[in-house]
Amino acid sequence: MTIAMKGGSVVGLRGVVKADVLIDNDKIVKVGNNLKGDVTLDATGCHIFPGFVDLHAHLREPGREDTETIETASRAGAKGGYTALIAMPNTNPAHDSVTVIEFVREQARKAGLLDVFPSGCITMGRQGGALAPLAELCAAGVRIFTDDGSGVQDPVLMGRAMQYAKTLGVTMAQHCEVSALTQGAVMNECGCSSDMGVPGWPAIAEEMMVQRDIEMSRATGASVHFLHLSTARSVELVRVAKSEGLNVTAEVTPHHLSLTQELLTTFDPIYKVNPPLRSMNDIHALKAGLLDGTIDAVATDHAPHARRDKELSLDQAPPGMIGLETALGVVLSAMDLDPVQIAAVMSRNPARIAQITDNHGCNIEMGDTANLCVVDLDAMWQVNPAKLASKSKNTPFVGRQLRGIVRSTMYRGQITVQDGEAQK
Amino acid sequence: MKHLRSISELGADGLSRILKLTESMAEINTRSVPKVPALRGKTVVSLFFEDSTRTRLSFETAAKRLSAETMNFSVSTSSVNKGESLRDTIETITDMGVDAFVVRHKSVGVPWQISQWTNASIVNAGDGAHQHPTQALVDCYTVREALGKEDLSGLNLTIVGDIKHSRVARSNIQAFGMLGANITLVAPPTLLPLHIEHWPVKVSNDLDAVLASTDVLYMLRLQSERMAQGLVPSLHEYSTRYGLDEKRVAALQASAVVMHPGPMNRGVEMLIDPSDIPNSLIHRQVTNGVSVRMAVLFDLLSAEELS
Numbered sequence: 235m236t237i238a239m240k241g242g243s244v245v246g247l248r249g250v251v252k253a254d255v256l257i258d259n260d261k262i263v264k265v266g267n268n269l270k271g272d273v274t275l276d277a278t279g280c281h282i283f284p285g286f287v288d289l290h291a292h293l294r295e296p297g298r299e300d301t302e303t304i305e306t307a308s309r310a311g312a313k314g315g316y317t318a319l320i321a322m323p324n325t326n327p328a329h330d331s332v333t334v335i336e337f338v339r340e341q342a343r344k345a346g347l348l349d350v351f352p353s354g355c356i357t358m359g360r361q362g363g364a365l366a367p368l369a370e371l372c373a374a375g376v377r378i379f380t381d382d383g384s385g386v387q388d389p390v391l392m393g394r395a396m397q398y399a400k401t402l403g404v405t406m407a408q409h410c411e412v413s414a415l416t417q418g419a420v421m422n423e424c425g426c427s428s429d430m431g432v433p434g435w436p437a438i439a440e441e442m443m444v445q446r447d448i449e450m451s452r453a454t455g456a457s458v459h460f461l462h463l464s465t466a467r468s469v470e471l472v473r474v475a476k477s478e479g480l481n482v483t484a485e486v487t488p489h490h491l492s493l494t495q496e497l498l499t500t501f502d503p504i505y506k507v508n509p510p511l512r513s514m515n516d517i518h519a520l521k522a523g524l525l526d527g528t529i530d531a532v533a534t535d536h537a538p539h540a541r542r543d544k545e546l547s548l549d550q551a552p553p554g555m556i557g558l559e560t561a562l563g564v565v566l567s568a569m570d571l572d573p574v575q576i577a578a579v580m581s582r583n584p585a586r587i588a589q590i591t592d593n594h595g596c597n598i599e600m601g602d603t604a605n606l607c608v609v610d611l612d613a614m615w616q617v618n619p620a621k622l623a624s625k626s627k628n629t630p631f632v633g634r635q636l637r638g639i640v641r642s643t644m645y646r647g648q649i650t651v652q653d654g655e656a657q658k
Numbered sequence: 659m660k661h662l663r664s665i666s667e668l669g670a671d672g673l674s675r676i677l678k679l680t681e682s683m684a685e686i687n688t689r690s691v692p693k694v695p696a697l698r699g700k701t702v703v704s705l706f707f708e709d710s711t712r713t714r715l716s717f718e719t720a721a722k723r724l725s726a727e728t729m730n731f732s733v734s735t736s737s738v739n740k741g742e743s744l745r746d747t748i749e750t751i752t753d754m755g756v757d758a759f760v761v762r763h764k765s766v767g768v769p770w771q772i773s774q775w776t777n778a779s780i781v782n783a784g785d786g787a788h789q790h791p792t793q794a795l796v797d798c799y800t801v802r803e804a805l806g807k808e809d810l811s812g813l814n815l816t817i818v819g820d821i822k823h824s825r826v827a828r829s830n831i832q833a834f835g836m837l838g839a840n841i842t843l844v845a846p847p848t849l850l851p852l853h854i855e856h857w858p859v860k861v862s863n864d865l866d867a868v869l870a871s872t873d874v875l876y877m878l879r880l881q882s883e884r885m886a887q888g889l890v891p892s893l894h895e896y897s898t899r900y901g902l903d904e905k906r907v908a909a910l911q912a913s914a915v916v917m918h919p920g921p922m923n924r925g926v927e928m929l930i931d932p933s934d935i936p937n938s939l940i941h942r943q944v945t946n947g948v949s950v951r952m953a954v955l956f957d958l959l960s961a962e963e964l965s
Binding site: 428 | 743744745763765766767768770771786787788789822823824825828851852853854855856857
């Protein structure tokens with residue numbers, strides 16, 4: 235069976251071309267004009283992107299299936315235009331054995347809505363005490379390693395992990411947080427945190443570890459990816475490291491591009507995230523970093539939490555917000571990106587960092603795997619919690635008007651989302 | 659006024675109104691039977707998740723003198739220990755018919771969270787290091803009473819100690835600021851909050867340098883855990899530099915008054931017996947606590963004028 239996506243604008247590597255795309259089974263077989271298929275998917279007025287790739291999603295399975303499962307997260311991802319998610323390792327049990335990695339892949343395969351690539355732990359149980367079996371996990375296909383949720387504090391251990399990473403050709407993704415500097419912290423250290431009398435989360439807690447790992451990358455040659463950058467100084471450190479030719483990449487979340495620390499003065503834990511929301515000055519620097527390529531990718535840090543957990547006090551509530559279904563809309567509402575830039579930061583760059591370019595982040599040419607999404611970039615929509623596919627609803631964007639609607643998502647030639655609705 | 663959660667929420671007009679109302683309550687408290695029926699039929703719940711002596715007792719006394727019913731919630735014997743969430747606790751008590759919650763909690767912001775889950779009024783009796791508005795009302799009332807004037811503009815208030823972790827300091831800075839006082843904070847750098855350029859205060863690390871110009875010296879409690887956290891090098895160094903001893907009392911102007919919100923840490927910030935301080939207002943603060951809290955509860959819960 236063939237599917238013809240008709241009437242849209244194809245976002246290629248260098249520019250946008252009005253063209254139809256013909257898909258046969260799981261491959262793109264032709265890009266051109268007046269193509270006909272057994273089935274027609276109307277893309278009139280829309281842009282056709284390579285399916286989005288999220289470098290940073292917490293799927294909560296195994297361990298907290300009450301808040302999200304691999305299936306519900308896959309559906310949320312598909313609705314957000316994603317065809318690949320990198321699953322963070324802080325499940326219970328954590329991603330520190332081939333058994334857990336294979337379980338996650340199997341659950342994703344059963345859901346069949348997108349590809350899930352489990353990251354591996356850097357240290358056993360993410361405890362920061364001993365290395366996880368990096369080579370074994372690599373042999374099982376893991377290409378990104380992280381203890382996300384916390385950073386690896388011990389520089390000796392991190393140095394050894396980087397030696398492994400260099401040899402194995404994998405990437406170390408760091409959650410940059412010097413934990414001694416963030417004890418009890420709930421929000422950015424600023425005038426607001428002093429007004430409120432809460433321990434502040436200083437920017438240097440992030441920047442010190444960014445700088446440490448830049449130096450470790452320099453020393454070992456290992457490839458390092460910086461998760462969820464949140465401060466202006468972090469952006470500058472990465473910019474300099476890249477100009478020196480070091481093997482570093484970075485991501486930013488939609489919420490760090492759009493929300494500021496002042497929201498915490500409502501005392502609503504919905505705004506508590508790790509790293510914390512920062513200042514407008516930091517937002518300006520993060521946007522500039524995304525535009526000039528210092529920051530390679532937008533990543534959601536999709537973090538589902540049960541309502542009862544987010545109803546705890548500000549100091550007790552867990553950090554994090556969901557983001558898969560709102561990522562594109564939040565980013566496009568916060569800043570202007572042209573279609574080629576969107577394709578780069580939402581799909582092509584993250585696919586390269588995750589080493590999954592064989593099937594993801596394609597240039598939309600003949601022979602590519604048909605992982606695509608169809609987006610109406612100018613359409614506005616309102617976030618309705620009842621319509622979110624994610625099992626948890628912890629997003630502060632409820633009720634917000636966002637720009638850019640994902641009309642359809644195609645995963646390996648199958649239509650997973652049509653007219654904004656999940657198809658299974 | 660629906661809630662009293664912070665001094666900034668109360669505002670300058672509300673502050674004046676409560677202080678005025680406190681004078682009427684103080685008059686009631688001088689009567690041989692200090693009780694009026696103003697809040698008959700109203701129910702006030704004390705919800706203290708943190709230890710308290712004077713605040714809790716003064717709220718309960720205040721409610722009783724206004725003839726309100728009081729309910730007492732003890733964390734140690736409640737379902738909170740069975741894992742009941744704060745929201746469930748609030749909704750359960752609300753279902754019983756409640757007009758006001760008086761809340762103390764170690765976590766900042768809890769009074770705001772609670773007000774989403776009940777229609778009752780919320781009085782903040784202390785949330786973490788954030789706010790303790792009734793203490794600030796007590797302190798403003800006590801200073802006005804001692805000085806015999808309502809306008810505090812030009813008054814030099816010096817607050818000494820652990821500003822960083824003090825809800826009393828945060829509420830008092832707002833309240834005395836509204837009344838026109840010049841406020842100086844004195845503390846070692848590690849006990850001062852960062853980024854407070856927008857606060858209407860001057861900051862000093864040298865207590866002896868500001869004593870001569872001080873009209874009101876407000877001593878804060880230094881909790882011993884600050885020492886354990888390494889925020890001060892030693893209690894000895896702290897009390898030597900920031901403790902109130904006879905020499906420092908002597909260095910004050912004759913008209914200057916001394917205050918402390920209690921409980922005092924003798925031998926740390928208080929190196930002199932309070933009874934040896936000529937112009938100590940510490941006992942007046944406790945006495946006025948009942949009148950102020952009567953005024954607050956009356957303002958929140960009564961639709962009528964005080965007769």
